[in-house]
Amino acid sequence: MPLTQYERKIHGGVYGTQTARLTSDSQLRFGDCCLSLNAAVDPVVTPSGHIYSREAIVAYLLEKKKEIKEETAAYEAKIAVQEQSRRQDLASKEDQHKKAFLLKDQGSTHLTVNKHENSLIESSKRKIDMESTDKGQKRLKHVSYWLAEAQPQAEQEEIKSPPNQRPPSPMTGNYLRLKDLTPITLQREDGTSQAKCICAVSHKAITTQPIVLIKKTGVVMLKDVYETVVKTKTGDMVCPISGRKIKEKDVMELKKASSGFSASGQVVATSYTPTMT
Numbered sequence: 001m002p003l004t005q006y007e008r009k010i011h012g013g014v015y016g017t018q019t020a021r022l023t024s025d026s027q028l029r030f031g032d033c034c035l036s037l038n039a040a041v042d043p044v045v046t047p048s049g050h051i052y053s054r055e056a057i058v059a060y061l062l063e064k065k066k067e068i069k070e071e072t073a074a075y076e077a078k079i080a081v082q083e084q085s086r087r088q089d090l091a092s093k094e095d096q097h098k099k100a101f102l103l104k105d106q107g108s109t110h111l112t113v114n115k116h117e118n119s120l121i122e123s124s125k126r127k128i129d130m131e132s133t134d135k136g137q138k139r140l141k142h143v144s145y146w147l148a149e150a151q152p153q154a155e156q157e158e159i160k161s162p163p164n165q166r167p168p169s170p171m172t173g174n175y176l177r178l179k180d181l182t183p184i185t186l187q188r189e190d191g192t193s194q195a196k197c198i199c200a201v202s203h204k205a206i207t208t209q210p211i212v213l214i215k216k217t218g219v220v221m222l223k224d225v226y227e228t229v230v231k232t233k234t235g236d237m238v239c240p241i242s243g244r245k246i247k248e249k250d251v252m253e254l255k256k257a258s259s260g261f262s263a264s265g266q267v268v269a270t271s272y273t274p275t276m277t
Contacts, residue, residue, distance in 0.1 A: 030206045031186050031197040034061040034171055035060060044181040046211060048172045049255040051184070059168075061178060064167030142200040185216045196236035201225050201240050211254045217242045223253065 033040040036054040042054040166175040188195040189205060196205045199222045210223035219241045221230075230237050230246075237246050 016139060028257060029196070030189070030208075030254075031212065041193075042184065043184050043186050044252075044255060045184050045252075046169055046171070046176060047180055047252075049213075049253055050169075050171045051254065052181075054181070054183075057176065057181065060170060061167050061176065068163055068165060068167065072165075075160075075162050123225055127162055151183065182213070182215050182218070184219060184220055199225055201229060204259075210255050211256055213244055213252050213254050214239050214250055215252060216250045217244055220254070226251065 020062055026129050028034065031040055031043070032038060033050060033053040034041075034050050034242065036053055038053075040051050040053045042163050044054050044057060045052050046057075051132050072246060090098060137153065164175075166177065168174065169176040185200070186197050189204075190200055196207065197220070198205055199211075200219045202225050203222045204222060204225075206220075212223050212226045217239045219239055221240075231248075235247070237248075238244065239246055
């Protein structure tokens with residue numbers, strides 16, 4: 001052994017590169033809803049190729065729209081409060097400018113008799129106390145930090161950008177609309193919801209193979225079957241189930257199920273524990 005007992009102990013008995021892969025038990029089968037995690041009922045597919053039950057994805061979009069509406073109302077309320085505060089600050093500054101203008105240009109006319117007849121104490125106090133009110137309050141905050149007036153004031157909450165008006169896709173985060181959902185037809189081995197989905201053309205069970213969808217007809221088939229049977233060099237393609245003419249833009253690839261075997265290439269995490277060799 002190149003390592004001592006103490007060295008093996010501090011490393012937990014694990015050396016080298018450690019790779020973890022998802023097992024099949026922790027992954028969705030093809031044909032399961034990405035929200036309910038059960039077999040998709042009345043299945044639809046998003047532009048990203050993920051499959052959902054229609055009821056689940058519609059309920060999700062409605063809930064997200066409700067949240068967006070509430071966030072928009074809260075955002076507009078914050079904007080209104082900020083605008084009111086801004087107007088009050090402008091009005092206060094305007095009043096201060098007016099008072100400063102009157103004291104500067106018409107100060108002599110506003111001096112009252114009482115102002116001219118100040119007592120000797122007030123006059124001497126004015127001469128001695130040269131510190132302004134603002135400067136005195138600032139100094140008081142430094143030395144009397146326990147006073148309520150000296151406590152830091154809460155800063156005004158920063159208003160973020162307005163919320164997005166479209167709900168995001170639960171898997172990709174891209175904008176998603178109801179009209180973006182494409183209905184599909186999933187055929188299963190024995191007709192039950194727990195059985196595996198099968199290719200509509202070859203009737204082979206779909207596990208981890210690449211799958212394609214013909215959006216016009218909702219037919220789901222294996223990608224190799226599509227490339228062998230449907231796809232032609234001339235571009236004149238026909239759906240093998242419905243007989244409708246299709247184009248390459250009508251064909252999209254669906255998200256396939258993953259496997260826990262190393263051949264799937266799905267690595268979850270990789271960590272390196274240095275050895276002492």
